Amino acid sequence: MRERIENTLMELIKFKSTANNIKELKGVVDYVEDNLRLTGLTLRRFEKNYKPSLLVTTRDTLKPKILFVGHLDVVDAKDEDFVPRLEGNRIYGRGSIDMKGSCAVMMELAKELAAEKYRGDVGFLFTTDEEVGSKDGVQYLVEDVGVGGEFVIIPDGGHGFQLIVEGKGVLHLKIVAKGRSVHGSRVFEGENALDKLFNIYNELLTRFPKEPCGDPEHWHNTINLGKVVGGDSVNRVPDYAEMYLDIRFVPPYKVSDIESMVKETISKYPRVDYEVLSSGEPVFTDRNSPFILRFKKIAEEVLKKKVNFAREHGATDGRFFSVKGMQVLITAPYGENVHGDNEWVDVVSLVQLFEIFRRFVQKEQ
Ligand SMILES: [Zn+2]
Secondary structure, eight states: OHHHHHHHHHHHHHSOOBTTOHHHHHHHHHHHHHHHGGGOOEEEEEEETTEEEEEEESSSOSSOSEEEEEEOOBOOOOGGGGSOEEETTEEESTTIIIIIHHHHHHHHHHHHHHHTTOOSOEEEEEESOGGGTSIIIIIHIIIIIOOOOSEEEEOOSSSTTOEEEEEOEEEEEEEEEEOBOOBTTOGGGSBOHHHHHHHHHHHHHTTSOOSSOSOTTOOSOEEEEEEEEEOOOTTBOOSEEEEEEEEEEOTTOOHHHHHHHHHHHHTTSTTEEEEEEEEEOOEEOOTTSHHHHHHHHHHHHHHTSOOOEEEESSOOTHHHHHTTTOEEEEOOOSEEOTTSTTOEEEHHHHHHHHHHHHHHHHTTO
8 A cells, every 4th residue: 555655646746736737736636536537436526716626425425424635736846846756754745745645545545445345425525725725625615515524534734643623713804094194293183093003903912812821732812913004204194004913713712703803892993994804713623522532543543652632723624614513633644844845744654544544434334
């Protein structure tokens, strides 16, 4: 199996499947489809805004009991990063750990299940726009097409087999304040737009824990003022200003709770408005659910060591499934340098990932 996973992964790395390279995105999905066509599994191809996706299922359904989710797109890289390199137990190349390695495991598992005449209800979803927000991939498929699963496994997060069942939500906002411009010597006759934003920001800050917070995991809501625009001269009262906020929040908070909080604060100031630039609900799966406990037990058997739960500060594709009440588990093989130079994945850990997945789905027949 090791050799099969290695070969498949090296083929996947050769595709320069970056966000704007429509031809290569199509090419890499064609490759997966061609590879799995003869298995007799049900293959469904989707496309939105030139972003292709492929759903492979053991039964004829959009919602298998267990759904594995992977993305075949990668972030930009130098030409040489698309030439895979096997050195010892490592395969180097763009996308090796994020996450063509895990996609190779998913492909080989699909073939294995087909060969074994597997009778359970399992699916594999491959998308091509995760690195740019998943709007035309997972979001479209879950919200508009109805793709899902009772239990969704995303091998794209956490360090080396950590089990991630909780992830923070995100809300990106632009807040715009209007004022009245007068000379800087006569501020009493004007209305300072920047002042309003700073007051709002200071008031919002009181709703978030201050650092040092005492929690080594920082499992709490955070706010970042990322950008401020406004004013043009030292002796003028600005009549327009905008600020950009990046708010991250833990379950059970929802996007609507955070938005209400911002709305309430803003409403105290005249002529201030806001716009949601993007948002995502947090991920929450009960770590004592039977699915999670069984996965953990199998992972510990295969790895011959304890695996730990962890929490994810950044947003993942898990948010689209979790908000619909599906159970989500995020994990990953060993590897380093995600989005950087010399990205690699440990091949032994890919074989272990395969074995964990195989044993896990075997029990679901
Ligand atoms: Zn903290």
